[in-house]
Amino acid sequence: EAGVAQSPRYKIIEKRQSVAFWCNPISGHATLYWYQQILGQGPKLLIQFQNNGVVDDSQLPKDRFSAERLKGVDSTLKIQPAKLEDSAVYLCASSNSGRVTDTQYFGPGTRLTVL
Amino acid sequence: AQRVTQPEKLLSVFKGAPVELKCNYSYSGSPELFWYVQYSRQRLQLLLRHISRESIKGFTADLNKGETSFHLKKPFAQEEDSAMYYCALSGPYTDKLIFGTGTRLQVFP
Numbered sequence: 001e002a003g004v005a006q007s008p009r010y011k012i013i014e015k016r017q018s019v020a021f022w023c024n025p026i027s028g029h030a031t032l033y034w035y036q037q038i039l040g041q042g043p044k045l046l047i048q049f050q051n052n053g054v055v056d057d058s059q060l061p062k063d064r065f066s067a068e069r070l071k072g073v074d075s076t077l078k079i080q081p082a083k084l085e086d087s088a089v090y091l092c093a094s095s096n097s098g099r100v101t102d103t104q105y106f107g108p109g110t111r112l113t114v115l
Numbered sequence: 116a117q118r119v120t121q122p123e124k125l126l127s128v129f130k131g132a133p134v135e136l137k138c139n140y141s142y143s144g145s146p147e148l149f150w151y152v153q154y155s156r157q158r159l160q161l162l163l164r165h166i167s168r169e170s171i172k173g174f175t176a177d178l179n180k181g182e183t184s185f186h187l188k189k190p191f192a193q194e195e196d197s198a199m200y201y202c203a204l205s206g207p208y209t210d211k212l213i214f215g216t217g218t219r220l221q222v223f224p
Contacts, residue, residue, distance in 0.1 A: 003158070031210070042119070042201050042214030043159070056211055091159065100147050100210050101166070106159040 002026065004107035006092050012113045018080040021110045025073070025094030031055075032069055033104065034077050035091040043091055049075065050098055079112075087114045117142050119202050119215035127221040128192050136187040136218050138176075138202030146204040148185040149212070150176055153199045162187075162200070172196070192222045 005024040013019050025032050030051050035043035046065065047057040051072040060067070064083070069075040079086055089109040095102040120139045128134055140146060148165040163171045165178045165185065176187045185202060202215040 040216065042203070042216050043212075044214070045211055048211065056209075095210065098210050100205055100208070102210065103161050104210070104212065108158055 004092055004094055004105055006090075006107040006110055008110060009108060010111050010113075012115065013082055014115050015084055016081040018078065019082055019112060020076050020078045021090050021092075021112075023075045023077070023092030023107060025075075025092070026105055029094035029096055029105075030072070031095045031098035031102070032075050033093040033095075034067055034075070035093065037089045037091055037109070039088070046077070048098070055098070082112075082114045084114050087112055117146075117204065117206075117213050119204055119213055121200075121202055121215035121218050123218045124216070125219045125221065127223065129223050130194055131191050134187075134189045134192045134196070134220065134222075136200050136202075136220065138185045138187065138215060140183050140185065140202075140204050142183075142204060142206070144206065146206060148176070148178055149203045149205070150174070150185075150187050151201040151203055151214070153201070155198070159201070192220075194222050194224055196220060197222045 007022050032049045034046045037043040046060045047067045048055040049069040052069045067077045089111050091109045092107040093104040095104045118141045150162040152162040153159045174189045199217050199219050201217045203212045
């Protein structure tokens with residue numbers, strides 16, 4: 001089966017600019033996650049969707065980050081305006097139904113550099 | 116607070132040597148524990164999980180609730196084991212993963 005797809009793979013922007021990332025989960029997976037991985041750290045969950053509803057966005061900086069999954073399939077994560085500290089790899093993952101026993105499958109990530 | 120600690124950033128061993136990647140956690144309750152691995156130029160992927168009590172690619176991990184540890188072990192390291200390893204936990208009623216900072220394993224020939 002096809003894995004989780006993400007685009008773009010790399011993005012370089014200047015601070016205060018806007019950027020958007022796209023994710024297409026594994027077909028049929030109801031749960032979608034966005035993680036932020038800063039260099040030298042482990043991934044940190046930003047937001048979790050169950051179909052098109054938000055389950056957890058407690059660590060999403062809502063003043064500048066937004067995410068949507070309108071049709072319960074693919075998702076976009078947006079940063080507006082970007083700050084230097086947003087430089088990181090943004091990982092998208094999906095799982096079948098979000099149960100603890102389900103495996104999360106990760107995409108290749110988008111590496112964002114903010115200058 | 117829920118936390119995963121991996122004290123070693125880098126672990127270097129020679130092929131055939133035993134490997135132990137350390138993971139300690141803090142969690143109020145009974146967490147589910149996982150090891151994820153990222154090989155060079157590949158995606159982050161699940162290696163093994165505590166609840167399955169499985170051995171994958173020769174790796175095992177035992178949950179020690181008294182020491183709040185979930186160390187990853189392999190008796191004889193192979194060069195292809197070289198990768199970044201992340202320990203992670205989730206709660207019994209939520210699949211939200213909390214990751215450690217990772218340990219890079221280098222296996223020299």
